[in-house]
Amino acid sequence: MWGRNDLALGRDASSRFLPGLLAVMVFLAALAATGALSARGFIASWDARLDGSATVQIPPPSTGTGTRVERREAVMRLLRVTPGVQQARPVPEKTVARLLEPWLGAELAGALPMPTLIDLRLSADQPVDLTRLAERLENAAPGTMIDDHARWLSDARTLARTVTVTAGVVLVLVVLAAVLAVVFAVRTGLAVHREEIEILHLIGAPDRYIARQFQRHAGRLALVGGIIGVVLASGTLMGLRWWLTGTGPGSGPGADEVFSPAGLTALVQAAGFGWLEWAVILLLPFTAALIATVAARTSVLAVLARMP
Amino acid sequence: MWGRNDLALGRDASSRFLPGLLAVMVFLAALAATGALSARGFIASWDARLDGSATVQIPPPSTGTGTRVERREAVMRLLRVTPGVQQARPVPEKTVARLLEPWLGAELAGALPMPTLIDLRLSADQPVDLTRLAERLENAAPGTMIDDHARWLSDARTLARTVTVTAGVVLVLVVLAAVLAVVFAVRTGLAVHREEIEILHLIGAPDRYIARQFQRHAGRLALVGGIIGVVLASGTLMGLRWWLTGTGPGSGPGADEVFSPAGLTALVQAAGFGWLEWAVILLLPFTAALIATVAARTSVLAVLARMP
Amino acid sequence: MVRFENVFMRYDGGPVILRDVSFRLEQGSFHFLTGASGAGKSTLLRLMYLAARPVSGQISIFGRDVTTLSRRERPMARRRIGVVFQDFRLIPHLSALDNVALPLRIAGTRESLIREHVPELLAWVGLSGHLDALPATLSGGQQQRIAIARAVISRPNLLLADEPTGNVDDRIAVRLLYLFEELHKMGTTVVIATHNENLVKRFDHPRLHMEDARITDRSASRSASAAAATTAAGE
Amino acid sequence: MVRFENVFMRYDGGPVILRDVSFRLEQGSFHFLTGASGAGKSTLLRLMYLAARPVSGQISIFGRDVTTLSRRERPMARRRIGVVFQDFRLIPHLSALDNVALPLRIAGTRESLIREHVPELLAWVGLSGHLDALPATLSGGQQQRIAIARAVISRPNLLLADEPTGNVDDRIAVRLLYLFEELHKMGTTVVIATHNENLVKRFDHPRLHMEDARITDRSASRSASAAAATTAAGE
């Protein structure tokens, strides 16, 4: 009884078109999900690096009083007794030079008097009043500034949220379209087979008997479409990654203050190949099949209930 | 005769589902098209600014011989006689300081000895051999480097191409899905109305008579769906823009060498509101209607030709 | 077996088809249902096979009030009723054999039993050469005989046939009527709606006649009904 | 008018239905088409209304060989042929009136003419009270009469009716036959497939009888055909 297929749904147009439609939807869903996940992961890694941290920057001695070491020690003393500052670590001069290298050129960076940078780790439990700290730092060594990357992080988070929201909208729409396609297929299937369904009813078939044929049909087609979509999406994502890795930026010159393609490239490179991304992608066809089965069953039973 | 609708297609399930499906497709198409167009426009504006230009960078005198002015004049002399260099213009020191400000802090940038920068405009007809020029510059003023932004532009173009290719893939898929949905609707419409179509044939209706009813039906539904999709897409794009403008970055501190959210934000801000973008977006529903009409006509006539 | 009590029936905005009709058909009875075209014969049968509900009144079948039967209970009741529809209602993509086997399959009958009984019955209605034919490839009369075979295959307790011989000649019609007689002898209650006066005359069974939204139960076809009197081709 | 020449017909893998059959029907003739169920009556009519092609042989209608007619030419030929299908084939969502009007509308007839003629014809077949009814809300016999009205509304040159009275009683059947006679008198060629011996006997028209894949043209219904002899309800 489970295997019965009196309606020959397999011969309907839906058999050819539903998998295609669902393949496209799953493809788009995979793209959107990967985009959202990797934007989130990318930002999360920056967050982990930057949140709860701050940088203190002491200008080179030429503009102030005292030697470089004196000024640094004055600041370090202050920081060590500031509650909430868990750790303060001067950045080695060579690292500072390397940070500036892309902007000044190697020779220039090596030759210029460098500012002193101190990395801070801040306590999560005991928030530091950065405004007061800044004042006290100015006293300890005039010209000293503190930057907690808040602005940077806020920008990055806005951006990540934009990507995530856009991906979310796309995902919702894609699921909506998939459900629409399935319900549409089921409705037209019911219309095409209306007479046969009436006959089945009249000779004693219960609604379940008919719904089962539709839900199995829809589920199977969605699974097929989902697999096709996921295979194509994986291929596309890997292709994109390969392309970007092949031609992407290294550490060379050329950058700009408002726009760094390298950042976006890194975003795409990081995309979609962690275990979470793979799991989401591999689950998509089954999710599609499940959605299709439920959508089919629900809409068949709803339509049948309105039949005499 | 034009207005006849013997098949009552308007009462089919397609009337409810096809507009929904096509609205989603048009929405996604609008998003993809806007993304591609604004990536392209963004890069084009950078290209215009950077292509055909190069920057010469002379380190401050501390590392070489001669005064700042001597070194600059030696380089300028050389550049003036180099074929292919249309224009050479030293960048004012204040501008250079401002360029470095975000990286070094205002005080530091004002205090440090700055490199001398010279902006070059290169002729498009007479390509300059940059390797040879670099050698000759090194002789004129040791430590001098030339940067034609090639690396930067190549990165930016790769990125733009990635966005464009992804958008293109999405567009193709979305059009494919729309055509699939229309052809699916038409095929099931033909199946639902098969008997009536046979009757119409038998009492003397030609194929055109029947195809006309289907193509008008499909075209109308696609137009409705397209308008819904475009309205939603415009709303979403404007919402995104408003959100990003509201919370986006200004000129303040906080940036990083590999990633600038500001760049992406600018990308989205620039998105989809030029006349070209508006034209493309406004054309989408009509394109959808046209595609639907043609797809419907073609597939109806193909199916009818196989009927007895 | 079948009991109508004060049944009132009309379709939305249509003419009254049954006005306060009460009657009962005993188990194992055999009735012809006659009446002019549009009198309501098909409607009466539809009420009996639960495809329509009366406006008011009670209809009991197998001793149960079917007007209050829930959607979930109807399938089981329907399995005990065999119906020959006026327009056959075969499933187009199932072969003759599969169409006839359908009620058995829905009821979960063993496949071996199906393979045995279905071809046998199809042979009786003269279609042994068309077991695998699709309905569309069969003539009108052949389709009608498949519809009849499907209605009787599960040996229903109640058999309702709506104009079951409209597409066959009288020789075959008589043969089909014998099939119904056979079931009748095994205890099935039979109601056959027909315009064919020849048949009604030949088989001596009581007649339910519909006229003016009422039903008259006449014990034999001999009594000259209004319809019979106006028959163009009377004897 | 209608000419068959050495026509051979069978469906894929089916029995031979016409074996080297030749005959002609003169313009304005009136024939009954008889034969056992499955003999091929509907098939013969289908060949005439261009819904099937013979395996070999020539069929001319209105003086044109229709077996070679292209897809684009067929609609015009079909508009001159009225057909009453064995299974009615009404369009379910069109009212009785619109169903009957359909051939006129397809041919581009003025709406005012349609409003005048269609209700008149529906009144003649006894359906003046059901102009706006959908087919599903009509009884079998009522649907059949709409099918007949649709076939005759455009005054076709050739009228083909397949069992047009299977769902009505003999009184209505006679009335419908008069409609065909009416057209016949106006010059229409008429062919009516039927199992109803009463009708064939009552109207004195020649009979085409199908048997063993051949057609015999008998000039009158009086001659005892094989089918008539085995009729269960003969006189």
Ligand SMILES: Nc1ncnc2c1ncn2[C@@H]1O[C@H](COP(=O)(O)OP(=O)(O)OP(=O)(O)O)[C@@H](O)[C@H]1O
């Ligand atoms: N579904 C329906 N909705 C509305 N009216 C209907 C419906 N079905 C039938 N009718 C009307 O009910 C009346 C009786 O129809 P019914 O089919 O019961 O007649 P019948 O006796 O079977 O006729 P016939 O011998 O022509 O088959 C007719 O006037 C018909 O128009």
Ligand SMILES: Nc1ncnc2c1ncn2[C@@H]1O[C@H](COP(=O)(O)OP(=O)(O)OP(=O)(O)O)[C@@H](O)[C@H]1O
């Ligand atoms: N489309 C088809 N494909 C294959 N075989 C067919 C097709 N239509 C009819 N047949 C077969 O052709 C034979 C003649 O069928 P046809 O419908 O012409 O008979 P008929 O004389 O009209 O019978 P009835 O009186 O029962 O309507 C039958 O045996 C039938 O099975």
Ligand SMILES: [Mg+2]
């Ligand atoms: Mg009836």
Ligand SMILES: [Mg+2]
């Ligand atoms: Mg026939």
